[in-house]
Amino acid sequence: xxxxPSNAEEEYFKREEIHKLRKTRAVANAExxxxxxxxxxxxxxxxxxxxxxxLTEIEFRGVQVDNCFSCGGMxxxxxxxxxxxxxxxxxxxxxxFGYLVGKS
Numbered sequence: 001x002x003x004x005p006s007n008a009e010e011e012y013f014k015r016e017e018i019h020k021l022r023k024t025r026a027v028a029n030a031e032x033x034x035x036x037x038x039x040x041x042x043x044x045x046x047x048x049x050x051x052x053x054x055l056t057e058i059e060f061r062g063v064q065v066d067n068c069f070s071c072g073g074m075x076x077x078x079x080x081x082x083x084x085x086x087x088x089x090x091x092x093x094x095x096x097f098g099y100l101v102g103k104s
Contacts, residue, residue, distance in 0.1 A: 046071055060084065 003067045046055045046066065053070035066075040
């Protein structure tokens with residue numbers, strides 16, 4: 001004669017199943033978030049933050065800077081302003097960069 005599982009056993013297996021589903025969902029959500037991050041990077045990579053047009057790298061005082069020929073914006077990556085400041089020429093541009101990086 002078959003024995004019916006007790007309520008405690010049913011509850012245990014339901015909890016285990018719910019735990020597995022939550023774990024699977026968390027992994028799937030993490031994968032989706034990573035895919036969204038990669039897609040966003042591809043969409044915005046080397047695009048002007050002001051007008052959205054394509055940026056072109058140009059050399060300025062020995063440093064590759066990102067330039068937008070559409071709106072005229074010039075964008076620097078981390079550490080590039082400090083490299084530009086290494087030039088000895090005193091100029092308004094050097095003063096501006098010094099102010100921006102806190103060396104004024």
